[in-house]
Amino acid sequence: MSKSKKKKRKKVLKEIKEMEKIIEFLVENTPYYYLDTVPETIVREDSYYDGYQDWCDKSYLPAFAESITRIVFAMMExxxxxxxxxxxxxxxxxxxxxxxNIRDIGFDKLEKIIKHIVLKWQGSLxxxxxxxxxxxxxxQIKDEWETTFFNLKGKNLKLVKELARSEGLFLQKMKDRYWDWEDLPKSWQDKSYKKWKKFYQE
Structure with a gap:
Protein backbone atom coordinates (compact mmCIF):
# COMPACT_ATOMS: atom_id res chain seq x y z
CA MET A 1 0.00 0.00 0.00
CA SER A 2 1.37 3.40 -1.00
CA LYS A 3 2.07 6.14 1.53
CA SER A 4 -0.82 8.28 0.27
CA LYS A 5 -3.27 5.36 0.52
CA LYS A 6 -2.11 4.59 4.06
CA LYS A 7 -2.62 8.23 5.00
CA LYS A 8 -6.10 8.27 3.48
CA ARG A 9 -7.01 5.00 5.21
CA LYS A 10 -5.82 6.37 8.55
CA LYS A 11 -7.96 9.48 8.06
CA VAL A 12 -11.06 7.40 7.26
CA LEU A 13 -10.52 5.15 10.29
CA LYS A 14 -10.36 8.28 12.44
CA GLU A 15 -13.64 9.49 10.92
CA ILE A 16 -15.26 6.11 11.67
CA LYS A 17 -14.18 6.41 15.31
CA GLU A 18 -15.77 9.85 15.43
CA MET A 19 -19.02 8.45 14.00
CA GLU A 20 -19.00 5.69 16.60
CA LYS A 21 -18.68 8.35 19.31
CA ILE A 22 -21.58 10.30 17.82
CA ILE A 23 -23.76 7.19 17.69
CA GLU A 24 -22.85 6.35 21.29
CA PHE A 25 -23.86 9.87 22.27
CA LEU A 26 -27.15 9.60 20.38
CA VAL A 27 -27.94 6.24 22.00
CA GLU A 28 -27.45 7.71 25.46
CA ASN A 29 -29.14 11.05 24.91
CA THR A 30 -31.75 10.98 22.15
CA PRO A 31 -34.65 8.84 20.93
CA TYR A 32 -33.71 6.42 18.17
CA TYR A 33 -35.47 3.84 16.03
CA TYR A 34 -35.10 0.24 14.94
CA LEU A 35 -36.83 -2.01 12.43
CA ASP A 36 -38.96 -4.86 13.70
CA THR A 37 -41.23 -7.56 12.30
CA VAL A 38 -44.09 -6.74 14.69
CA PRO A 39 -45.73 -3.43 15.71
CA GLU A 40 -44.72 -3.96 19.33
CA THR A 41 -41.67 -5.93 20.39
CA ILE A 42 -42.52 -9.18 22.13
CA VAL A 43 -40.05 -10.44 24.71
CA ARG A 44 -39.84 -14.19 25.15
CA GLU A 45 -41.46 -14.03 28.60
CA ASP A 46 -44.58 -12.39 27.13
CA SER A 47 -44.92 -14.65 24.10
CA TYR A 48 -47.84 -17.08 24.01
CA TYR A 49 -45.93 -19.50 21.81
CA ASP A 50 -42.49 -20.90 22.51
CA GLY A 51 -40.24 -20.96 19.49
CA TYR A 52 -41.55 -17.91 17.63
CA GLN A 53 -38.19 -16.13 17.72
CA ASP A 54 -36.39 -19.32 16.73
CA TRP A 55 -38.74 -19.63 13.76
CA CYS A 56 -38.03 -16.02 12.80
CA ASP A 57 -34.28 -16.63 12.96
CA LYS A 58 -34.60 -19.63 10.68
CA SER A 59 -37.36 -18.70 8.24
CA TYR A 60 -37.92 -14.94 8.37
CA LEU A 61 -34.38 -13.57 8.63
CA PRO A 62 -33.55 -13.96 4.90
CA ALA A 63 -36.66 -11.95 3.98
CA PHE A 64 -35.74 -9.37 6.63
CA ALA A 65 -32.27 -9.04 5.10
CA GLU A 66 -33.86 -8.43 1.68
CA SER A 67 -36.11 -5.74 3.13
CA ILE A 68 -33.28 -4.04 5.02
CA THR A 69 -31.24 -3.88 1.83
CA ARG A 70 -34.07 -2.27 -0.14
CA ILE A 71 -34.78 0.29 2.60
CA VAL A 72 -31.11 1.23 2.95
CA PHE A 73 -30.60 1.56 -0.80
CA ALA A 74 -33.70 3.75 -1.08
CA MET A 75 -32.42 6.07 1.66
CA MET A 76 -29.05 6.23 -0.09
CA GLU A 77 -30.78 7.29 -3.28
CA ASN A 101 -16.04 4.71 1.97
CA ILE A 102 -17.62 1.80 0.10
CA ARG A 103 -20.61 3.76 -1.19
CA ASP A 104 -19.49 3.32 -4.79
CA ILE A 105 -18.41 -0.34 -4.86
CA GLY A 106 -21.72 -1.16 -6.55
CA PHE A 107 -25.11 -2.17 -5.21
CA ASP A 108 -24.51 -5.87 -5.87
CA LYS A 109 -21.38 -5.96 -3.70
CA LEU A 110 -22.96 -3.78 -1.04
CA GLU A 111 -26.00 -6.05 -0.97
CA LYS A 112 -23.77 -9.07 -0.31
CA ILE A 113 -22.07 -7.28 2.58
CA ILE A 114 -25.38 -6.26 4.18
CA LYS A 115 -26.80 -9.77 3.85
CA HIS A 116 -23.62 -11.30 5.23
CA ILE A 117 -23.84 -9.07 8.32
CA VAL A 118 -27.52 -9.88 8.90
CA LEU A 119 -27.52 -13.58 8.04
CA LYS A 120 -24.09 -14.64 9.28
CA TRP A 121 -24.22 -12.44 12.39
CA GLN A 122 -20.81 -11.01 11.55
CA GLY A 123 -19.74 -7.40 11.19
CA SER A 124 -21.25 -3.96 11.51
CA LEU A 125 -21.96 -1.26 8.95
CA GLN A 140 -26.22 1.12 11.75
CA ILE A 141 -26.60 -2.49 10.60
CA LYS A 142 -25.38 -5.15 12.98
CA ASP A 143 -25.78 -8.89 13.16
CA GLU A 144 -29.19 -10.45 12.79
CA TRP A 145 -32.10 -8.11 13.65
CA GLU A 146 -30.20 -4.98 14.67
CA THR A 147 -30.84 -2.24 12.11
CA THR A 148 -31.00 1.09 13.91
CA PHE A 149 -31.61 4.70 12.87
CA PHE A 150 -30.11 7.64 14.77
CA ASN A 151 -31.04 11.34 14.63
CA LEU A 152 -33.93 10.43 12.35
CA LYS A 153 -36.42 13.31 12.17
CA GLY A 154 -38.98 15.08 10.00
CA LYS A 155 -39.30 13.97 6.39
CA ASN A 156 -36.56 11.37 6.79
CA LEU A 157 -38.44 9.73 9.65
CA LYS A 158 -41.66 9.76 7.63
CA LEU A 159 -39.89 8.26 4.62
CA VAL A 160 -38.34 5.39 6.59
CA LYS A 161 -41.74 4.63 8.13
CA GLU A 162 -43.28 4.48 4.65
CA LEU A 163 -40.48 2.27 3.33
CA ALA A 164 -40.77 -0.04 6.34
CA ARG A 165 -44.53 -0.30 5.88
CA SER A 166 -44.09 -1.18 2.21
CA GLU A 167 -41.82 -4.06 3.29
CA GLY A 168 -44.24 -5.31 5.94
CA LEU A 169 -41.96 -4.06 8.73
CA PHE A 170 -42.43 -1.61 11.58
CA LEU A 171 -40.21 1.26 12.65
CA GLN A 172 -40.16 1.24 16.42
CA LYS A 173 -39.02 4.01 18.72
CA MET A 174 -36.64 2.95 21.44
CA LYS A 175 -38.61 3.29 24.67
CA ASP A 176 -36.55 1.23 27.10
CA ARG A 177 -35.44 4.23 29.16
CA TYR A 178 -35.80 5.60 32.65
CA TRP A 179 -36.96 8.90 31.19
CA ASP A 180 -38.32 10.30 27.97
CA TRP A 181 -35.69 12.53 26.41
CA GLU A 182 -38.25 14.70 24.65
CA ASP A 183 -39.86 15.61 27.98
CA LEU A 184 -36.65 16.61 29.73
CA PRO A 185 -36.23 20.27 30.69
CA LYS A 186 -33.84 22.03 28.32
CA SER A 187 -31.55 22.86 31.22
CA TRP A 188 -30.92 19.14 31.76
CA GLN A 189 -29.78 18.50 28.23
CA ASP A 190 -26.02 18.45 27.94
CA LYS A 191 -24.99 21.00 25.31
CA SER A 192 -21.48 21.57 26.54
CA TYR A 193 -19.94 20.53 23.23
CA LYS A 194 -20.75 22.69 20.21
CA LYS A 195 -20.34 19.78 17.82
CA TRP A 196 -23.30 18.00 19.43
CA LYS A 197 -25.70 20.95 19.16
CA LYS A 198 -26.96 20.01 15.72
CA PHE A 199 -28.35 16.78 17.13
CA TYR A 200 -30.69 18.71 19.44
CA GLN A 201 -32.24 20.83 16.72
CA GLU A 202 -35.80 19.93 15.82
Missing amino acids: YNYAEVYLEPEFCPKKYSKYVGK IIRLVDKKHREFFI
Whole structure:
Protein backbone atom coordinates (compact mmCIF):
# COMPACT_ATOMS: atom_id res chain seq x y z
CA MET A 1 0.00 0.00 0.00
CA SER A 2 1.37 3.40 -1.00
CA LYS A 3 2.07 6.14 1.53
CA SER A 4 -0.82 8.28 0.27
CA LYS A 5 -3.27 5.36 0.52
CA LYS A 6 -2.11 4.59 4.06
CA LYS A 7 -2.62 8.23 5.00
CA LYS A 8 -6.10 8.27 3.48
CA ARG A 9 -7.01 5.00 5.21
CA LYS A 10 -5.82 6.37 8.55
CA LYS A 11 -7.96 9.48 8.06
CA VAL A 12 -11.06 7.40 7.26
CA LEU A 13 -10.52 5.15 10.29
CA LYS A 14 -10.36 8.28 12.44
CA GLU A 15 -13.64 9.49 10.92
CA ILE A 16 -15.26 6.11 11.67
CA LYS A 17 -14.18 6.41 15.31
CA GLU A 18 -15.77 9.85 15.43
CA MET A 19 -19.02 8.45 14.00
CA GLU A 20 -19.00 5.69 16.60
CA LYS A 21 -18.68 8.35 19.31
CA ILE A 22 -21.58 10.30 17.82
CA ILE A 23 -23.76 7.19 17.69
CA GLU A 24 -22.85 6.35 21.29
CA PHE A 25 -23.86 9.87 22.27
CA LEU A 26 -27.15 9.60 20.38
CA VAL A 27 -27.94 6.24 22.00
CA GLU A 28 -27.45 7.71 25.46
CA ASN A 29 -29.14 11.05 24.91
CA THR A 30 -31.75 10.98 22.15
CA PRO A 31 -34.65 8.84 20.93
CA TYR A 32 -33.71 6.42 18.17
CA TYR A 33 -35.47 3.84 16.03
CA TYR A 34 -35.10 0.24 14.94
CA LEU A 35 -36.83 -2.01 12.43
CA ASP A 36 -38.96 -4.86 13.70
CA THR A 37 -41.23 -7.56 12.30
CA VAL A 38 -44.09 -6.74 14.69
CA PRO A 39 -45.73 -3.43 15.71
CA GLU A 40 -44.72 -3.96 19.33
CA THR A 41 -41.67 -5.93 20.39
CA ILE A 42 -42.52 -9.18 22.13
CA VAL A 43 -40.05 -10.44 24.71
CA ARG A 44 -39.84 -14.19 25.15
CA GLU A 45 -41.46 -14.03 28.60
CA ASP A 46 -44.58 -12.39 27.13
CA SER A 47 -44.92 -14.65 24.10
CA TYR A 48 -47.84 -17.08 24.01
CA TYR A 49 -45.93 -19.50 21.81
CA ASP A 50 -42.49 -20.90 22.51
CA GLY A 51 -40.24 -20.96 19.49
CA TYR A 52 -41.55 -17.91 17.63
CA GLN A 53 -38.19 -16.13 17.72
CA ASP A 54 -36.39 -19.32 16.73
CA TRP A 55 -38.74 -19.63 13.76
CA CYS A 56 -38.03 -16.02 12.80
CA ASP A 57 -34.28 -16.63 12.96
CA LYS A 58 -34.60 -19.63 10.68
CA SER A 59 -37.36 -18.70 8.24
CA TYR A 60 -37.92 -14.94 8.37
CA LEU A 61 -34.38 -13.57 8.63
CA PRO A 62 -33.55 -13.96 4.90
CA ALA A 63 -36.66 -11.95 3.98
CA PHE A 64 -35.74 -9.37 6.63
CA ALA A 65 -32.27 -9.04 5.10
CA GLU A 66 -33.86 -8.43 1.68
CA SER A 67 -36.11 -5.74 3.13
CA ILE A 68 -33.28 -4.04 5.02
CA THR A 69 -31.24 -3.88 1.83
CA ARG A 70 -34.07 -2.27 -0.14
CA ILE A 71 -34.78 0.29 2.60
CA VAL A 72 -31.11 1.23 2.95
CA PHE A 73 -30.60 1.56 -0.80
CA ALA A 74 -33.70 3.75 -1.08
CA MET A 75 -32.42 6.07 1.66
CA MET A 76 -29.05 6.23 -0.09
CA GLU A 77 -30.78 7.29 -3.28
CA TYR A 78 -32.65 10.08 -1.50
CA ASN A 79 -29.62 11.39 0.42
CA TYR A 80 -25.88 11.89 0.22
CA ALA A 81 -24.38 8.74 1.73
CA GLU A 82 -21.12 7.39 3.07
CA VAL A 83 -20.85 3.69 3.93
CA TYR A 84 -18.24 2.21 6.25
CA LEU A 85 -17.47 -1.17 7.76
CA GLU A 86 -16.58 -0.90 11.43
CA PRO A 87 -13.01 -2.26 11.71
CA GLU A 88 -13.49 -4.00 15.05
CA PHE A 89 -16.23 -6.28 13.76
CA CYS A 90 -15.31 -6.64 10.11
CA PRO A 91 -15.57 -10.16 8.61
CA LYS A 92 -12.21 -11.31 7.26
CA LYS A 93 -13.56 -11.75 3.73
CA TYR A 94 -14.38 -8.03 3.56
CA SER A 95 -11.29 -6.69 5.33
CA LYS A 96 -10.07 -5.03 2.10
CA TYR A 97 -12.93 -2.54 2.46
CA VAL A 98 -11.95 -1.39 5.96
CA GLY A 99 -10.85 2.24 6.04
CA LYS A 100 -12.75 3.07 2.86
CA ASN A 101 -16.04 4.71 1.97
CA ILE A 102 -17.62 1.80 0.10
CA ARG A 103 -20.61 3.76 -1.19
CA ASP A 104 -19.49 3.32 -4.79
CA ILE A 105 -18.41 -0.34 -4.86
CA GLY A 106 -21.72 -1.16 -6.55
CA PHE A 107 -25.11 -2.17 -5.21
CA ASP A 108 -24.51 -5.87 -5.87
CA LYS A 109 -21.38 -5.96 -3.70
CA LEU A 110 -22.96 -3.78 -1.04
CA GLU A 111 -26.00 -6.05 -0.97
CA LYS A 112 -23.77 -9.07 -0.31
CA ILE A 113 -22.07 -7.28 2.58
CA ILE A 114 -25.38 -6.26 4.18
CA LYS A 115 -26.80 -9.77 3.85
CA HIS A 116 -23.62 -11.30 5.23
CA ILE A 117 -23.84 -9.07 8.32
CA VAL A 118 -27.52 -9.88 8.90
CA LEU A 119 -27.52 -13.58 8.04
CA LYS A 120 -24.09 -14.64 9.28
CA TRP A 121 -24.22 -12.44 12.39
CA GLN A 122 -20.81 -11.01 11.55
CA GLY A 123 -19.74 -7.40 11.19
CA SER A 124 -21.25 -3.96 11.51
CA LEU A 125 -21.96 -1.26 8.95
CA ILE A 126 -22.33 2.48 9.57
CA ILE A 127 -24.09 4.58 6.96
CA ARG A 128 -23.84 8.35 7.31
CA LEU A 129 -26.55 10.21 5.45
CA VAL A 130 -26.98 13.94 4.84
CA ASP A 131 -30.19 15.29 3.33
CA LYS A 132 -30.66 18.34 1.10
CA LYS A 133 -31.08 20.56 4.16
CA HIS A 134 -27.72 19.33 5.51
CA ARG A 135 -29.34 17.31 8.30
CA GLU A 136 -27.15 14.41 9.29
CA PHE A 137 -28.44 11.01 10.41
CA PHE A 138 -27.12 7.47 10.65
CA ILE A 139 -28.09 3.87 9.96
CA GLN A 140 -26.22 1.12 11.75
CA ILE A 141 -26.60 -2.49 10.60
CA LYS A 142 -25.38 -5.15 12.98
CA ASP A 143 -25.78 -8.89 13.16
CA GLU A 144 -29.19 -10.45 12.79
CA TRP A 145 -32.10 -8.11 13.65
CA GLU A 146 -30.20 -4.98 14.67
CA THR A 147 -30.84 -2.24 12.11
CA THR A 148 -31.00 1.09 13.91
CA PHE A 149 -31.61 4.70 12.87
CA PHE A 150 -30.11 7.64 14.77
CA ASN A 151 -31.04 11.34 14.63
CA LEU A 152 -33.93 10.43 12.35
CA LYS A 153 -36.42 13.31 12.17
CA GLY A 154 -38.98 15.08 10.00
CA LYS A 155 -39.30 13.97 6.39
CA ASN A 156 -36.56 11.37 6.79
CA LEU A 157 -38.44 9.73 9.65
CA LYS A 158 -41.66 9.76 7.63
CA LEU A 159 -39.89 8.26 4.62
CA VAL A 160 -38.34 5.39 6.59
CA LYS A 161 -41.74 4.63 8.13
CA GLU A 162 -43.28 4.48 4.65
CA LEU A 163 -40.48 2.27 3.33
CA ALA A 164 -40.77 -0.04 6.34
CA ARG A 165 -44.53 -0.30 5.88
CA SER A 166 -44.09 -1.18 2.21
CA GLU A 167 -41.82 -4.06 3.29
CA GLY A 168 -44.24 -5.31 5.94
CA LEU A 169 -41.96 -4.06 8.73
CA PHE A 170 -42.43 -1.61 11.58
CA LEU A 171 -40.21 1.26 12.65
CA GLN A 172 -40.16 1.24 16.42
CA LYS A 173 -39.02 4.01 18.72
CA MET A 174 -36.64 2.95 21.44
CA LYS A 175 -38.61 3.29 24.67
CA ASP A 176 -36.55 1.23 27.10
CA ARG A 177 -35.44 4.23 29.16
CA TYR A 178 -35.80 5.60 32.65
CA TRP A 179 -36.96 8.90 31.19
CA ASP A 180 -38.32 10.30 27.97
CA TRP A 181 -35.69 12.53 26.41
CA GLU A 182 -38.25 14.70 24.65
CA ASP A 183 -39.86 15.61 27.98
CA LEU A 184 -36.65 16.61 29.73
CA PRO A 185 -36.23 20.27 30.69
CA LYS A 186 -33.84 22.03 28.32
CA SER A 187 -31.55 22.86 31.22
CA TRP A 188 -30.92 19.14 31.76
CA GLN A 189 -29.78 18.50 28.23
CA ASP A 190 -26.02 18.45 27.94
CA LYS A 191 -24.99 21.00 25.31
CA SER A 192 -21.48 21.57 26.54
CA TYR A 193 -19.94 20.53 23.23
CA LYS A 194 -20.75 22.69 20.21
CA LYS A 195 -20.34 19.78 17.82
CA TRP A 196 -23.30 18.00 19.43
CA LYS A 197 -25.70 20.95 19.16
CA LYS A 198 -26.96 20.01 15.72
CA PHE A 199 -28.35 16.78 17.13
CA TYR A 200 -30.69 18.71 19.44
CA GLN A 201 -32.24 20.83 16.72
CA GLU A 202 -35.80 19.93 15.82
